[in-house]
Every structure is written in structure tokens, then in C-alpha cells.
Amino acid sequence: MKAVVKTALVLATALTLGACSSWIYRIDVPQGNFLEQKDIDKLRVQMTKEQVRFVLGNPVAENAFDDDIWHYFYALKGGRGENFEKQLIASFKDDKLVDITGDFKKPDNFNTPLDK
Known part of the structure; x- marks a missing residue:
């Protein structure tokens, strides 16, 4: 009889602790x-690599x-399982920005150099 009570107590404890796992704080992991x-709206065609790096x-x-x-x-792995990712690819020619692609909207005035 004692073995049955011990087994029931261990099982009840395990189930209770398992239910508490949703209360555990899990950190968000950004990368x-x-x-x-x-x-992105600050970028313009013909910006130098140094200017793009500054922005x-x-x-x-x-x-x-x-x-x-x-x-x-950029990737964010949320502690509760929600994930978020965004990317941008900047292309240069002769040290000047020529194009951007990715998950962002290209600025309307991207094709207007800064000096114009």
C-alpha cells in the first residue's frame, strides 16, 4: 500500500512541476x-561604403x-517560440552603392544621389 501512495505522490509531483514549465521565463535571443x-530611407544611390556603414x-x-x-x-528567436527575421543586401560598384534588395521597401528617392 505504501508503494502505491509513494508512486501516486511522485506522479502527482511530476505532473504539477510539468505544468509549471509554462511559467519559466525564456529570454529572447536577437542576432x-x-x-x-x-x-533604409536614408540610403541613396552612389553613397560610399563608409556612408552606408555610418547609416x-x-x-x-x-x-x-x-x-x-x-x-x-536580423533574427529574433522569441522565448515563447515566435520568430522574426529580416534581411537587406547592399550592392556596390567602385565603392558606390548601386542597389538594395531584401525585406525592406526601397526609398522612393533612392535613385537620387545625395549631392543632387
């Missing part, structure tokens, strides 16, 4: 460059074989 559309920060990755392509990537 990469957090960019907002307002940052957006250092890229997460530069192409090892072609230093004219910069990758900006």
Missing part, C-alpha cells in the same frame, strides 16, 4: 543588425569573394 525602415552599421557578412555585396540580417 544581427536591427534595422528599421527609417534607416546602417557594419554588415553581418561581407562576401568573401566579392567585397561589393554586404548582407545585413
